[in-house]
Amino acid sequence: MPCQTPIIVALDFPSREAALDLAARLDPAQCRVKVGKELFTRCGPGVVEALQARGFEVFLDLKFHDIPNTTAMAVKAAAELGVWMVNVHCSGGLRMMSACRETLDKLGGRKPLLIGVTVLTSMEREDLAGIGLDIEPQQQVLRLAGLAEQAGLDGLVCSAQEAVALKTAHPSLQLVTPGIRPAGSAQDDQRRILTPRQALEAGSDYLVIGRPIGQAADPAQALAAVVAELA
Numbered sequence: 001m002p003c004q005t006p007i008i009v010a011l012d013f014p015s016r017e018a019a020l021d022l023a024a025r026l027d028p029a030q031c032r033v034k035v036g037k038e039l040f041t042r043c044g045p046g047v048v049e050a051l052q053a054r055g056f057e058v059f060l061d062l063k064f065h066d067i068p069n070t071t072a073m074a075v076k077a078a079a080e081l082g083v084w085m086v087n088v089h090c091s092g093g094l095r096m097m098s099a100c101r102e103t104l105d106k107l108g109g110r111k112p113l114l115i116g117v118t119v120l121t122s123m124e125r126e127d128l129a130g131i132g133l134d135i136e137p138q139q140q141v142l143r144l145a146g147l148a149e150q151a152g153l154d155g156l157v158c159s160a161q162e163a164v165a166l167k168t169a170h171p172s173l174q175l176v177t178p179g180i181r182p183a184g185s186a187q188d189d190q191r192r193i194l195t196p197r198q199a200l201e202a203g204s205d206y207l208v209i210g211r212p213i214g215q216a217a218d219p220a221q222a223l224a225a226v227v228a229e230l231a
């Protein structure tokens with residue numbers, strides 16, 4: 001049965017054992033899981049297949065950012081791995097995103113959702129200034145969202161702080177929002193954060209949550225608390 005909840009738990013771990021150990025405490029009916037750069041670089045596609053075999057839909061978060069052909073072929077490889085969602089950096093530009101869209105559209109069968117990363121949730125205005133962008137994060141997110149919609153992407157990774165503006169300007173794009181922090185939990189390296197309930201109310205379609213669940217003393221209880229907060 002397809003998973004109905006908006007929660008995506010980030011499996012940011014250094015080993016297959018640690019990732020599968022957390023997955024064993026989670027219910028695939030209550031969350032999807034995300035495999036990111038650390039776990040994938042250490043364990044490869046096998047850990048994605050193992051999670052899928054346990055009933056989880058997997059967001060492969062490798063944030064591809066390269067020339068159009070290279071990125072499109074990477075997205076194709078992700079689709080052939082059977083993942084539910086894959087992402088690329090919008091700042092790779094319109095031609096890069098369009099190449100990914102066209103490549104996925106040529107594939108048969110179920111295709112992953114193609115999602116564009118806008119401005120990382122760890123960045124704030126002064127970080128953008130440091131890379132030469134004298135602009136508020138939300139302005140840059142909206143600019144990249146326009147390109148992503150033009151390229152036919154299914155959605156965006158952004159902060160839930162931008163969800164209201166994005167849902168107004170680009171209602172067709174699904175919003176995947178990391179930087180989720182239940183009240184009282186550590187901010188860590190995130191900057192543009194909201195609580196699970198605030199994010200959902202702002203219009204987020206999916207909430208990506210890592211350390212507040214993965215590093216909790218009782219991850220199942222931490223997930224249950226988020227589920228209860230959203231009910």
Ligand SMILES: O=C(O)c1cc(=O)[nH]c(=O)n1[C@@H]1O[C@H](COP(=O)(O)O)[C@@H](O)[C@H]1O
Nearest residue numbers: 010036061119120121157178208209210211
């Ligand atoms: O693409 C992502 O998933 C992502 C984009 C972004 O802007 N910010 C962000 O935190 N992420 C990922 O979302 C997860 C957030 O983890 P926590 O900060 O531990 O909840 C990490 O796996 C990040 O790699």
